[in-house]
Amino acid sequence: MQHQHLLFPLFAISCAVSAAVHANNLAITGPGAGADGSSKASGISYSSVRDANLQSYWQPSANSNQRVSVKWSSAVQLNQVVLKESGSAVTSWRLVNNDTGTELASGSSIGSNKVVNISTISSQKLNLEIISASSAPRIAEFEVYLTTGGGTAPDPTDPVDPTDPVDPTEPPPTGEVTSCSASPQGYASLDGGTTGGAGPNAVTVTATTGAEILAALANRDLNRPLTIRVNGTITPANSGGVSKFDIKDMNNVSIIGVGNTALFDGIGLKVFRANNVIIRNLKLRYVNTGDKDAITLEGPASNIWIDHNEIYNSLDVDKDFYDELVSGKKDVDKVTISYNYLHDSWKTSLWGNSDSDNYNRRITFHHNHWQRVNSRLPLFRYGQGHIYNNYYSDVQDTGINSRMGAVIRIENNVFENTTNPIVSFYSSALGYWDTRGNEFSNTTWQAMPAEGVIAGPDVQSTAVLNLPYSFALLPTSEVKAHVLANAGVNKCSF
Structure with missing residues (x-):
């Protein structure tokens, strides 16, 4: 009986505390409170995250790159978020102020009661982004509060805190910058690296026409690496009637230009269902056949290195x-694009062809020269990008456009005579950036469209991206001269 007498007051206290908490939960009581998200499983409602019921939950239709949001008809002040997961499926998440694109917190798990204290902000919408999970997660409650005392700023020593610029597990920049390397830096260096047509029992073929390239691909021994050395001008007319060259359903291929002779004039390359591919020392231009891209990758494809080309x-x-x-x-996945001269283009480099093209792409761009281009430098949806030591000049409309939850580390680049060099425009969800050591000169920042976000003029990071590889990083002051001297074709002895 003693335990029964104790149980009632404890239960009463619990109910009283719960009622008080729910009364102050801005996700329920805020002006015009509501919820939305990126997807939901059958029979699931977004509003389940704001119904004060731990037995109901929001569950998306996929495990990764999913979002649920709480929102209001007018901005509210807040400094605390409480997340309650039914189960423990979440393995990576972040909390974002949708109004500004600022990442407020992130972590590797949520669990039954994750309390997030932040400095007081004003917001009309908060996004909980599930970057990855072991199975489709179940978020029972997404509670929002304005606590007395103004909240607590995130701990800068917390390795998952967005204010922390260094992950102690991340390999540091290391070594000398080598423009004619035999192997890639960046994401293409992962999982054994990218070797293309090199290796035991490799076959090398020289092609002077498109028909000879077709024959080399069609007749290759799939058990032996293949290198095609291109020595001549390749056109639709000498390519046997194809509209593009498909590196398809095969692995371990290199296509490498000889000196300054390899020109793809009006016809491009497509890598599709292929892994471990290298494309180097080619000129490609004026492609309006096939996919109308000079080089296009379509997954599944991984470990691709695109290096020292002029396009x-x-x-x-x-x-x-x-x-x-x-x-x-x-x-x-696992792509590196390095030392290319990319110029005179309206639409330059697109990764993710729509807002529903939801894959965790990982792409590195380094030491490229982007010149006289309109936009998409790159346009990047979902996944992670690393853009370092690039030289941008004469950008007319927009530069790097991070969209749909993409996180891009933008590091030690030079932007010269550019308009809106870093933005998040034209998607239903913002992307994010981790900016470090960049240089801007003669830059115009112009806010457009209404739902978009520009990074400048006071450029600040909205996320942190820690990298799984080491790399050699040039000081920003040396980037322009180095890229002008080394990007493009006929710079190395391949």
């Missing part, structure tokens, strides 16, 4: 006459 179209045509210089869609 261009023209700005003296309609913006839709050509498509991208280099692009990727679907499940493309």
Whole structure:
């Protein structure tokens, strides 16, 4: 009986505390409170995260890159969020102020009661982004409060805190910068690296026409690495009637230009269902056949290295006459794009061809020269990007456009004569950036469209991206001269 007498007051106290908490939960009581998200499983409601009922929950239709949000008809002040997960499926998450794109907190688990204290902010919408989970997660409650005392700023020593610029497990920048390396830096260096057509029992073929490239791909021994050395001008007319060259359903291939002789004039390359591919020392231009991209990757594809090429179209045509210089869609991963000269293009580099192209792409761009281009430098949906030591000049409309929850580390780049070099425009969800050591000169920042976010003029990070690889990083003051001297074709002895 003693335990029964004790149980009632404890239960009463619990109910009283719960009622008080729910009364102050702005996700329920705030002006015009509501909820939305990126997807939901059958029979699930977004509003379940704000119904004060731990037995109901929001569950998305996929495990990763999913969002649930609480929102209001007018901005509220807040300094605490309480997340309650039914189960423990979440393995990576972040909390974002949708109004500004600022990451407020992140972590590797949620569990039954994750309390997030932040400095007091004003917001009309908060996003909980599930970056990854072991199975489709169940978020029971997304509670929002304005506590007395103004909240607590995030701990800068917490390695998952967005204010912490260094992950102690991240390999540091290391070594000398080598422009003619035999192996890639960046994401293409992961999981054994990218070797293309090199290796035991490798076959090398020299091609002077497109028909000879087709024959080399069609007749290859799939058990032996293949290198095609291109020595001549490749056109639709000498390519046997194809509209593009498909590196498809095969692995371990390199296509490498000889000296300054390899020109793909009006026809491009497509990598599709292929892994461990290298494309180096080629000129590609004026592609308006096939996919209308000079180089396009379509997943599943991984460990791709695009290095020391010159790729261009023209700005003296309609913006839709050509498509991208280099692009990727679907499940493309572990790609490095380095030392390329990318110029005279309306639509330059697209990664993720729509807001529903939801894959965790990981792409590195380093030591490229982007010149006289309109936009998409790159346009990046979902996944993670690392853009370092690039030189941007004469950008007309927008530069790096991070969208749909993408996180891009933008590091020691030079932006010269550019308009809106870093933005999040034209998608239903914002992307994020981790900016470090960049230089801007003669830059115009112009806010557009109404739902978009520009990074400047006072450029600040909205996220942190820690990297799984080491790399050599040039000081920003040396980037322009180094890129001008080394990007493009005929710079190395391949």
